Amino acid sequence: MDFLPPRNDAFSAPAMAAEGVARSDAVASNSAANRKLFKSRVPIYPKEVDGLYRNLKWAMMAITLSIYYLTPWLRWNRGPGAPGQAVLVDLAHERLYFFFIEIWPQEVYYITGLLIMAAVSLFLINALFGRLWCGYSCPQTVWTDLFIWVETRIEGDRAARIRLAAAPWTAGKVAKRVSKHAIWLLFAVGTGGAWVFYFNDAPTLFHQLVTGAASLGNYAAIAGLAFTTYSLGGLMREQVCTYMCPWPRIQAAMTDTEALGVTYRRDRGEPRGPHKKGQPWEGRGSCIDCNQCVAACPMGIDIRDGAQLECINCGLCIDACDDIMMRIELPKGLIAFDTEANVERRLAGKPARFRFLRPRTALYGGILVLVAAIMLLTLSFRHTLDLDVMRDRNPNFVTLADGAIRNAYTLKLMNRTGQARTLTLSVNGITARSVNVIGVGDVKGAVPLVVDADKVRTLRVLVTVAKPDLAASHALNFTLGDTNGKESRNVAAIFVPGDVK
Amino acid sequence: MAKREVDEVSGTETTGHEWDGIKELDTPMPKWWLGLFYACIVWAIGYWVVYPAWPTLSGYTHGMLNHSQRDDVTANVAALKSARSVKEAALRDASLADIQRNPELQQFAMAAGKTLFGDNCAPCHGAGGQGARTYPNLNDDVWLWGGKLSDIQHTITVGIRSTSPDTRQSQMPAFGHDGMLKPAEIGDLAEYVVHLSGRPANAKAVRRATKLFADNCAMCHGADGKGNRSMGAPNLTDNEWLYGPNREDIADQITNGHGGEMPTWGGRLSPEEIKALAVYVHNLGGGE
Ligand code: SF4
Ligand code: SF4
Numbered sequence A: 001m002d003f004l005p006p007r008n009d010a011f012s013a014p015a016m017a018a019e020g021v022a023r024s025d026a027v028a029s030n031s032a033a034n035r036k037l038f039k040s041r042v043p044i045y046p047k048e049v050d051g052l053y054r055n056l057k058w059a060m061m062a063i064t065l066s067i068y069y070l071t072p073w074l075r076w077n078r079g080p081g082a083p084g085q086a087v088l089v090d091l092a093h094e095r096l097y098f099f100f101i102e103i104w105p106q107e108v109y110y111i112t113g114l115l116i117m118a119a120v121s122l123f124l125i126n127a128l129f130g131r132l133w134c135g136y137s138c139p140q141t142v143w144t145d146l147f148i149w150v151e152t153r154i155e156g157d158r159a160a161r162i163r164l165a166a167a168p169w170t171a172g173k174v175a176k177r178v179s180k181h182a183i184w185l186l187f188a189v190g191t192g193g194a195w196v197f198y199f200n201d202a203p204t205l206f207h208q209l210v211t212g213a214a215s216l217g218n219y220a221a222i223a224g225l226a227f228t229t230y231s232l233g234g235l236m237r238e239q240v241c242t243y244m245c246p247w248p249r250i251q252a253a254m255t256d257t258e259a260l261g262v263t264y265r266r267d268r269g270e271p272r273g274p275h276k277k278g279q280p281w282e283g284r285g286s287c288i289d290c291n292q293c294v295a296a297c298p299m300g301i302d303i304r305d306g307a308q309l310e311c312i313n314c315g316l317c318i319d320a321c322d323d324i325m326m327r328i329e330l331p332k333g334l335i336a337f338d339t340e341a342n343v344e345r346r347l348a349g350k351p352a353r354f355r356f357l358r359p360r361t362a363l364y365g366g367i368l369v370l371v372a373a374i375m376l377l378t379l380s381f382r383h384t385l386d387l388d389v390m391r392d393r394n395p396n397f398v399t400l401a402d403g404a405i406r407n408a409y410t411l412k413l414m415n416r417t418g419q420a421r422t423l424t425l426s427v428n429g430i431t432a433r434s435v436n437v438i439g440v441g442d443v444k445g446a447v448p449l450v451v452d453a454d455k456v457r458t459l460r461v462l463v464t465v466a467k468p469d470l471a472a473s474h475a476l477n478f479t480l481g482d483t484n485g486k487e488s489r490n491v492a493a494i495f496v497p498g499d500v501k
Numbered sequence B: 001m002a003k004r005e006v007d008e009v010s011g012t013e014t015t016g017h018e019w020d021g022i023k024e025l026d027t028p029m030p031k032w033w034l035g036l037f038y039a040c041i042v043w044a045i046g047y048w049v050v051y052p053a054w055p056t057l058s059g060y061t062h063g064m065l066n067h068s069q070r071d072d073v074t075a076n077v078a079a080l081k082s083a084r085s086v087k088e089a090a091l092r093d094a095s096l097a098d099i100q101r102n103p104e105l106q107q108f109a110m111a112a113g114k115t116l117f118g119d120n121c122a123p124c125h126g127a128g129g130q131g132a133r134t135y136p137n138l139n140d141d142v143w144l145w146g147g148k149l150s151d152i153q154h155t156i157t158v159g160i161r162s163t164s165p166d167t168r169q170s171q172m173p174a175f176g177h178d179g180m181l182k183p184a185e186i187g188d189l190a191e192y193v194v195h196l197s198g199r200p201a202n203a204k205a206v207r208r209a210t211k212l213f214a215d216n217c218a219m220c221h222g223a224d225g226k227g228n229r230s231m232g233a234p235n236l237t238d239n240e241w242l243y244g245p246n247r248e249d250i251a252d253q254i255t256n257g258h259g260g261e262m263p264t265w266g267g268r269l270s271p272e273e274i275k276a277l278a279v280y281v282h283n284l285g286g287g288e
Helices: A052-073 A109-129 A132-137 A139-155 A158-166 A171-197 A202-211 A216-236 A238-244 A247-254 A292-296 A316-327 A340-347 A359-380 B031-050 B069-093 B096-101 B103-125 B149-158 B183-196 B203-216 B247-256 B271-283
Strands: A016-018 A087-090 A095-098 A101-103 A261-264 A335-338 A385-391 A405-415 A421-428 A434-437 A447-451 A456-465 A474-482 A488-495 B014-019 B022-025
Touching: A052 A087, A052 A132, A052 A139, A052 A171, A052 A202, A052 A316, A101 A109, A109 A132, A109 A247, A109 A359, A132 A139, A132 A247, A139 A158, A139 A171, A139 A216, A139 A238, A171 A202, A171 A216, A202 A216, A216 A238, A261 A340, A292 A316, A316 A335, A385 A474, A385 A488, A405 A421, A405 A447, A405 A474, A421 A456, A447 A456, A456 A474, A456 B103, B069 B103, B069 B271, B096 B103, B096 B271, B103 B271, B149 B271, B183 B203, B183 B247
Parallel strands: none
Antiparallel strands: A087 A095, A095 A101, A261 A335, A385 A405, A405 A456, A421 A447, A421 A474, A434 A456, A474 A488, B014 B022
């Protein structure tokens, strides 16, 4: 590595500088020649490969990018007055729409559940197959891959790109560079553009964006995301994974030797070395040290050094090596999805085996199923009407002129459907002199109340009891029902009859 | 420092620091990190140019944008006011029935009223309007000056015994203090008032005080003691006692004629604010 002082074994053996003067082994460790505090990035020019994993990556790129770019354009009919966008985060009205699901702010635990599921899935997949997320679906990987693809189309493959980088600035080089960055920027702006559509009605906003009528916040969001996409996907690339992302560190602490991962089978490859046609393969390894796996790696590492923090498990080195193995007529799979434990087993002369069922995979799987089940259950029993009852505690009770006792309650009636509903409210379980809903009047039995579509209606209810028993507070029930009798909510509350002794 | 140590596995130098056998690699920072550092410095300089930054002898540098958070607040408050003006106008013109029929307007009035109540009324009437001795409870159905929305609105506007020329005015005489009644007579009257509120009382004292009540009290409190709202005279037959329910409390009130003061809010709050406040108080539960 260029920033290290040369290793000099002579340092350990003091020499004489002059007669009687021993030469010190001191090194000017902070001299400019010895020390570089900062390390420049060594550019990586990954060679394009062809094969199973490359095709899988193309497919994943197509799927993930399509989902990202197209989702906001999906329509979903929720009836008049409600947004017609299938996936929409409506910040102004505090609603989150996901196809048939509509989440209110007080139900944010569904998002928590989703995040828990996402995290546990990441752990589970990592324990089973290694960093598949990193290699195939992380936005950083997907966009970097896309940007490298653009680069390769314009500047050519690895060798051509290295040549171009070293070449003087001719008109041709300028043209290539300018068009590359222009296309990158185009994708970057599109990425930021797609993001804002998740928070607005996509067709409307698109029209506003083009005509310059959209709000400054939208343009700023697009510009911000365009900048990060361009710089992280185009310029920073592997440095994001190596220096910025916490996941490589976390996963390194969570993985074990039974987890699948892109593995150089050193039991088969070593000792490596060049091979001439016709030479026997006995007594040597299959690796011909052609370095094709290194040339293909977008992270700039050598998989033959073993599992490394930088490796995103993309499998491109597998494709590169399989191609070589075919050409030298050896079986494929010198580099393959395998486990470190299997390499050790084969070295010890034991058969390889895969242990997918391990305590940690069972635990992660269990948590995943549990959280998913809870989410599904609560979602399917989710009420479209809800009732909150808050009793006034200040004052705790009110003594009226004639000595009767009154308690006040604030009720929140929630209608989570797209239609206005007539609900009935009744108070039972207590012998009340009057039940007065402010604005509706004194009510006996069930009162019909209209709650508008997708709204909360707040009501104050006054319950008066003529001569309540002072021994203890009384229980009472508020019942909110649908007029068609399909849904009802029952909330228990208490009535404080005075200064209870 | 003697020999520089290089870690075998990574080929990187160590810093020479060691904790329990663990040595720290002296990995150089990536260059872009340094770039970020310089970018922040450039950003800071740009910030000085664009935004207010440096104090000067007589003020500060205003920056190209001439930005001021104080102006922002003023503008935001103005924007909020204009955003509210539609609903405020609707509130001003609406009757109680209108407001109660319109849940949106009702909620607007309640939200505004609650804040105003907390800021202006809670120190005396309590956070929930529950009142205290000498400060009326606003939750119950007892009103000295009337419990209709318009009554409440008027009371808030002009106050009671306030500095407003239109103030609601009533004065309970200090019968004992000013020598109009003798202590024994006051004792009898207190007994009479206890009797009025339906509690057991000394029959002889009540008989003695009957004429006294008719001569001195009935003018304001009514012959039946039920009070008179146009004069702010309290009902003496109910369970509500602003200055205390006991004989001593009642005798003290006849002797000294306490009367609290409620300030006028007319000049301090806008008519819309007073309306919202009145709706809030009315909706506490006692409104008529
Ligand atoms: S070593 Fe192989 S799997 Fe790992 S990042 Fe490089 S090419 Fe991808
Ligand atoms: S591509 Fe395969 S054969 Fe070539 S150096 Fe890498 S591991 Fe060895």
